[in-house]
Amino acid sequence: MKTFFDKIKQNDFYKLWFKDALPYVTGAVLLSVFQIVTFTTTGNPWGVSGVFANWGAWLFELVGGSVDKWFYFSSPGAQATLNAGFLNDPGTWRNLGIVAGALFAAMMASGFKIKKIKSIRQVIAAALGGILMGYGARIAFGCNIGALFSGIASLSLSGWVFAAFMFVGAIIGSKLLVKYFM
């Protein structure tokens, strides 16, 4: 069995398809193609973080809450998505697919590892960063996928504005990172 896996590791097709990372250009072309597929099949451009807000609403409904009166979910489109349910949302399946696909890719490259948490500082920074990114993505009506990637692909000026301020945020973030983590 061991020699079998040793043989696979040397196989050029295994290296090309599973082990080595795709070149940036290949990745960009694939993302564009799947963006078009997403747009034509679901009628909406690709987005990631908006789906999490819906997941939150469904979770809240599961424990007896209601988001009917919330401004964020007040549009007929948002209501229709929520009423259709978790399993009928294309975004749900796309996000689950991203997680499953990423796991599969990491495992195929034998790169999967459960990492140790290094410090409480790391936990706080991760939680704080997650909350800020999630909140920012919602008030901007999109994250770097929905607002930036899909925005620019739709020839929307907002995508470019988003890009400019994302750079500002990245610069501030890098300064904080060096200050607190080095």
Added chain:
Amino acid sequence: MAKEVELDCMGEACPIPLIKTEKALEELEVGDTLIVLVDHSCAMKNVPEWARKQGHEVELEEVDDGEWEVYIEKMK
């Protein structure tokens, strides 16, 4: 005598391993080797990439599932 120095970046996310590598390499003499331990797949890419661009000798070794050692020999 050329030294060998280990830099443990296990559990650190990008870009911390890269910044730590840059700093650690500054302290070393030409001919010394820095061994960077990483378990973040993007560090496994950007640390060797940066070091090669700087003109150093670089070797990447996969030690275990999702764990790598980057050998950097300081060239200048």
